[in-house]
Amino acid sequence: MTEPSPGASFENPDTPAVQLRGVRVHNLKNIQLNLPLHQLVTICGISGSGKTSLAFDTLYAEGQRRYLETLSPAARQFIHQLPKPDADQITGIPPTIALKQNVGRHASTSKSREPTVGIESGIQSYLRLLFTSLGLVICPKCQIPVTPQSPESVLAFIKTLPESTRFQICFPLVPGSVNSTEKLLKELIQQGMTRAIIDQQTCKLDDPDTQLPDAGPCLIVLDRLSTGKMDDQRILESVELAFEESAGSAVLLTADPPASQTPGPLFPVDQTDWHRFDFFNSLICSQCQQSFLSPEPQLFNFFSQTGTCPVCQGTGSDPQLGERVCPACQGSRLNPTALAVRIQDVNIHELGQQPIQDIASWLGALDAGPAFSSLIREISERLTTLEALGISYLTLNRRRSTLSSGELQRIALTAVLSSNLVNTLYVLDEPSSGLHSADRQRVISVLRQLRDLNNSLVIVEHDAEFICAADHIIELGPGAGKAGGELVFQGTFSELQQSAGSPTSQFLKASHSSEFQPLSGKPASGAISLRGCTRNNLQNLSVTFPLGQLCVVTGISGSGKSSLVEQTLFSSLVAELTADPASKPDTCYESLTGADQIDEVVLLDQALTGQTPRSIPATYLNLFDEIRSIFAQTADARLRNLTAKDFSFNSKNGGRCPECKGTGFIEIDLQFLADLTMVCQSCHGQRYQRELLEIKYRKLNIAEVLEMTVDEAFPFFRGQAALQKKLKQLKDVGLGYIPLGQPLPSLSGGECQRLKLAAYLTTSSRKRTLFLMNEPSRGLHPLDIQYLLNCFEYLLTAGHSLILIEHNLQLIQVADHIIDLGPGAGDQGGQIVVTGTPAEVAENSASLTGAALRQLVSGNESES
Known part of the structure; x- marks a missing residue:
């Protein structure tokens, strides 16, 4: 066995732990460590240092592989053997469950039939069982029970x-x-x-x-x-x-x-x-003779033909009527038989329209008897988790597209954390994402409760509060890509603060000025104003957005930020600038002024930028076209009459692997489990046929080039000015650590957003552009935030405008103008608490964002 790397700790063999020896997955450099069980463990480090490689590609992958090995030979015959993570030894790993940051946000369901809070949290399936068991059919015409x-x-x-x-x-x-x-x-x-x-x-x-x-x-x-x-x-x-x-x-x-x-x-x-x-003796009304289907779980599922509304097919709206509410089901998406089933005079749609906190009260008053106690307990525990996470103001029927990123993250957490498993290893990716500082302690409290049930938690995090709350901290680094992958620290938070070689410790100990410094420091060049905004929970809100500055919209999760910026401001500006009647949004505001001061509006959201695993960063910025041309110009390629098209894994007529069709992976539908992704056994994940892999440019074939990170590719393509220019765009937005060939569906929301931003950095357009972004800091280590600020400064200098939705105090404190929404979430939000500079917001006693800014300043002053 190889020697332990610096910082590895094996001093306490009596402490139950996952023993990792010689881990070399991706950029990890022979990692040796004992990961303690039954604790809250945080893995931190700068972006690209190897955190995901350790948490998901090693711990979770090995746990999943070992679980599949427990299946019967009859089941395993349909599943190829999962490859072991590249490590000398991994022992003591319990069953694992993972929650990746991009899973809930990038589900494949179309927006018209998108899931709801009830479905995403897992509550809806239990409510279907409840209405199947206890529901009474009431004839909607005669209003009498049908039994x-x-x-x-x-x-x-x-x-x-x-x-x-x-x-x-x-x-x-x-x-x-x-x-x-x-x-x-x-x-x-x-x-x-x-x-x-x-x-x-x-x-x-x-x-x-x-x-x-x-x-x-x-x-x-x-x-x-x-x-x-x-x-x-x-x-x-x-x-x-x-x-x-x-x-x-x-x-x-x-x-x-x-x-x-x-x-x-x-x-x-x-x-x-x-x-x-x-x-x-069947479900037929004794007065009007209308027949009804017997209640079953699928009757209450609008994704099923048994339960879906026959008019709108489960969308809740009719496209022929201009996306208006379906007249047949009134937006419920269910057929009349499903809506006729009631418990305590409420059908499943009406129940889903109530706030979660009211559903808990309704459930508590339900006299169902001991036979249904376990079913009611499952529902109650999930409702309690949602309440503990601070989102009990939501309704179960709320559609996913109307939720903020913080709400989505906590709903996904509810589904994972409500499984009531013990002795399980949970691997979570940035549970702090989308959360206001006032919400973070709620999530930390729920994670600790899960730990106290004898479970183990490993979270990949950048947030200082989550790092501080950890029982054990592991930091990887010191750099990104090949400059990372080393164990630079392992221990408690107090020990981390004393560590001299930890980049995270350097940030935690860094003193920030108690005076807020606006990013542009220039007066606004104009303004756009909205009046009477009423979408979702916005309460007849009127607001003015300055132009030519960095404007940040803040507020507790669920306060109305996404409703205001993405769903009202963006849609109204698109309708105004395109003058297209078809693009006119639903009436959710009274007036819009100032749109003539910009030429275009661009929403850089966190939506998936590529629909298939064949979409990669190199194709998104057209880097791959030039890389393929370089390989096609080599002597070996010309000798074999290979063109740039042959080096494409998107073309059926190219040189891609016929087995995996150029993805490098094979998807296996396990039906009773989540789909399983396995490395293609034909090309071993390299995407190409052998003939193409024999062509080398500077001693590397095209698959090896795609494995290089942006930082590694920049010097490799010396002399290729156009190519290096695009690579620098990626470096400038803090994406230097991602491989050129990483599948875009695997990117986090923040990475997707910054990838889109990179495409605009060197644009020669003279248009006055308003950029709208939702949490661009997501997935970035605090030391990498400066990359983002440099990009924002470049755009502002070029005459553009920026409006961000943000919770990150590093970005909020350098804003030229803050619009703080609240004061609470849901019905308690949707109002403007305060607007102004960071200093002015910090002075407002009613603002939760102001309180966080005051704490930041007071913490800096005490440290100094």
């Missing part, structure tokens, strides 16, 4: 009739439905039936003049009795026969109505009015 009847229930109804009430037990018959009327009449007589009610007259079946009608129903009388002389067994047999002979329906004619129930419709027989009551 399957039995002979016993009909007998119980008869016993509610007044004393000495005459009644007749019948069943409806439609002549000609089975065979000829003459044959049918003979069969009825043979079965001992003697009377029928035809055209409101009683007839004897054996009377030669009796004829069953060719059209129209008639009633076959099975028995005539009185409540004063009842024989329960006789009644039960008669009703059971009625159900059998009529395929599930029975008719009761009573001379007097029941004393305690609604009288039935009058039915004349022999010039005397009888009260008619229809009974069905």
